[in-house]
């Protein structure tokens with residue numbers, strides 16, 4: 001752990017800039033914290049600090065790791081978690097990334113599973129499209145992820161962000177090697193397990209596994225121990241999606257899970273299939289319809305941001321009404337340039353009356369704005385007086401939601417600067433006002449616009465809140481990427497260039513970290529099992545790995561470890577795999593010409 005500098009407020013300060021607010025958890029590489037960047041602009045202050053103890057990193061390795069981190073900070077895509085910067089503090093490598101208040105996909109899928117639900121296909125497709133766009137972007141730049149898994153996909157409203165990009169490369173140092181090393185076997189491709197190298201198609205395999213998981217809420221390749229999972233991946237049948245998902249989606253997944261990397265499509269090839277293209281159009285259509293950006297002034301957006309973060313029902317209602325008004329104004333402009341029928345003139349009069357009402361609403365909104373703003377200012381100053389975060393408590397895995405009184409009070413409604421956006425399907429009022437006057441008339445009547453008044457605060461509050469500026473621009477950026485992919489095909493552009501077979505990614509070698517990991521795992525298993533039993537299971541599974549006999553391994557495992565410790569055999573297998581990897585890394589290091 002780094003030695004934190006104490007800020008005046010008593011909060012731990014990292015790099016004289018980041019106040020640690022809350023522990024978000026611990027991964028296999030290190031600890032993760034929610035921090036406040038004191039040098040960032042308002043609304044962009046919440047970030048994530050990942051601290052990875054490095055052990056004895058040589059100076060040249062340190063320099064390389066930092067350079068490689070800079071390379072990662074140049075990736076800019078809405079589906080890629082923003083990597084701000086990295087630095088070393090004592091023996092700890094620190095990475096600052098974007099904060100995703102809706103946690104990770106693994107957590108989300110667990111939540112769905114526990115509720116006994118499943119994800120609708122439209123949701124799966126929304127996420128799949130974004131993930132494919134993200135992969136397409138990095139593969140196009142000849143960068144591979146290498147550790148794509150549900151825990152590395154973060155959620156920010158309905159936007160997904162591929163995270164931990166290259167972190168394993170930076171730290172495990174295996175990116176330039178003909179293999180890769182990750183902490184879980186579930187997403188490993190047959191070629192990786194056969195030590196045949198990692199390329200962009202191995203990322204596609206991992207995404208295929210993820211697609212299965214989104215639909216079935218379990219891993220695509222399951223087994224009681226590491227070796228049985230490995231054998232299923234290498235030799236087992238490709239799983240199918242349940243019939244509740246379309247055959248088109250199933251066939252996308254089947255293609256992604258082809259055993260032969262060359263038979264798997266690239267991200268661009270998948271995006272360009274008719275099925276995916278149609279779904280991208282649906283995604284674009286749905287999201288662009290519901291974006292307030294096209295019709296709202298920035299002042300209004302500010303107000304709506306305030307609305308959504310403040311959660312004040314009155315203000316929400318006003319926001320809804322104001323949005324309706326903006327739609328009407330667009331329509332009125334249209335009317336003025338058209339030859340008006342008496343019916344249209346009547347409608348215009350209605351609009352003018354509505355305009356008057358809207359003016360009054362605006363005044364009310366401004367008053368509310370002041371009121372809420374003042375309240376937030378007071379709360380914030382109180383918050384900074386009171387905050388006391390136990391950042392040094394390693395055992396805690398509390399989430400940001402549990403103890404932060406203001407902007408990060410609740411993980412799901414957290415991130416003060418991040419306003420709320422509900423699922424678009426539940427927002428009929430935002431379908432847009434029909435341009436046809438008659439249809440518009442029906443719309444007004446349905447919408448009850450005539451009854452719009454500040455006296456009607458009892459009306460059901462707006463279901464729809466609004467995206468903040470950064471989120472709108474992220475969505476817009478996503479649309480642009482989609483447009484680009486769609487246009488590529490329309491103009492008959494050739495498919496994306498193949499990502500390199502021998503990746504040119506970051507290249508830091510840090511086998512000492514791998515050693516530490518092996519050591520930690522060994523100690524932890526011994527603690528559970530006792531040294532003697534550990535040794536027996538270890539020898540037995542080592543033998544089983546050599547003969548690749550899953551049944552033997554399963555039987556041995558069942559004999560060796562008690563029922564209440566079902567994951568021990570899995571861990572021993574994992575340990576053996578790590579040891580093999582370490583040997584390979586060392587071998588490659590020896591074979592390498594000196595830099």
Ligand SMILES: Nc1ncnc2c1ncn2[C@@H]1O[C@H](COP(=O)(O)OP(=O)(O)OP(=O)(O)O)[C@@H](O)[C@H]1O
Pocket residue numbers: 024025026027028029030031032048081097098099100101103104151152154163164183
């Ligand atoms: N950018 C982020 N925004 C929000 N939460 C995050 C972010 N990065 C990590 N977390 C959370 O912090 C916790 C630890 O994350 P971390 O990525 O270190 O480990 P992991 O994914 O659980 O395991 P592994 O190290 O094996 O990948 C997880 O609960 C994760 O959801």
